[in-house]
Amino acid sequence: MAAKQLGAERIIAMSRHADRQALARDFGATDIIEERGDAGVRKIKQLTDGLGAHSVLEAVGTQESMMQAIHATRAGGHVGFVGVSHDVALPGRDLFYSHVHLHGGPAPVRQYLPELIDLILRGTINPGRVFDLELPLDQAPEAYKAMDERRAIKVLLRP
Numbered sequence: 044m045a046a047k048q049l050g051a052e053r054i055i056a057m058s059r060h061a062d063r064q065a066l067a068r069d070f071g072a073t074d075i076i077e078e079r080g081d082a083g084v085r086k087i088k089q090l091t092d093g094l095g096a097h098s099v100l101e102a103v104g105t106q107e108s109m110m111q112a113i114h115a116t117r118a119g120g121h122v123g124f125v126g127v128s129h130d131v132a133l134p135g136r137d138l139f140y141s142h143v144h145l146h147g148g149p150a151p152v153r154q155y156l157p158e159l160i161d162l163i164l165r166g167t168i169n170p171g172r173v174f175d176l177e178l179p180l181d182q183a184p185e186a187y188k189a190m191d192e193r194r195a196i197k198v199l200l201r202p
Contacts, residue, residue, distance in 0.1 A: 044100075044168055047071030054066060055087060055096060060193055080107055087115040096120060104128045110137070117144035125150065128133075174199040 044052045047070065055074045056067035064075045076086045094118035101109055101124040105139055109131045112122045124147035138145065164167045176195035178186050179202070186198035 044070040044170060046100075048162070048168070048191070051098075053090075055090060057083060059141055062175070063196055066196065069172070080111055081114075083111050084114045091117065092192045098123070100125065102126060106131050109133070113138065113141055113143050113145070116141070120144070121146065123147060171199075173197040 051071075053074065054072045055076060056064070056072035057076050058064045058067060058080070059079075061076045064072075067075060074090055076083055076090075078086050085094075088094070095115050097117060097120045099112045099116045099120070099122045101112035101122055104124070104126050105128075109124065109128060112124070114137075116122050119142055121144045124145070128147075129158055133145075159168075161168065174197050176186070176189055176197075177199045178189075180200045186195070186200060187196040191200055
């Protein structure tokens with residue numbers, strides 16, 4: 044959704060799940076890739092005339108997803124990682140020779156909040172569509188299980 048708002052012409056989403064693929068397309072994805080790891084990198088390179096993506100968002104936080112993001116990014120491109128990575132080790136040589144810029148850290152939410160709230164109130168964006176299951180707060184463990192098992196994209200917990 045953010046890539047579309049910022050004017051990206053091509054938005055490649057990585058997903059193996061039909062519900063997530065449909066949501067990605069609704070949010071602006073132009074291409075969907077189901078492959079992971081080296082196969083996923085090859086598909087991205089095919090779609091980008093062998094160059095790789097200009098900007099990549101890594102949102103999984105695993106070793107495989109981080110390396111896929113770095114290897115799928117063109118020289119001089121940018122990888123942004125959101126959230127806290129889980130035991131990710133960055134091979135210095137791979138990163139050095141990739142010529143990729145790697146950025147991460149807490150998002151400055153307050154900086155973007157006024158514009159995002161305005162977009163939501165005007166109906167320009169509807170980020171709440173990611174919530175496809177609602178559960179009471181006391182069922183939080185079930186919510187995490189549903190997301191882990193891909194029975195839900197995101198769960199909205201209600202009091």
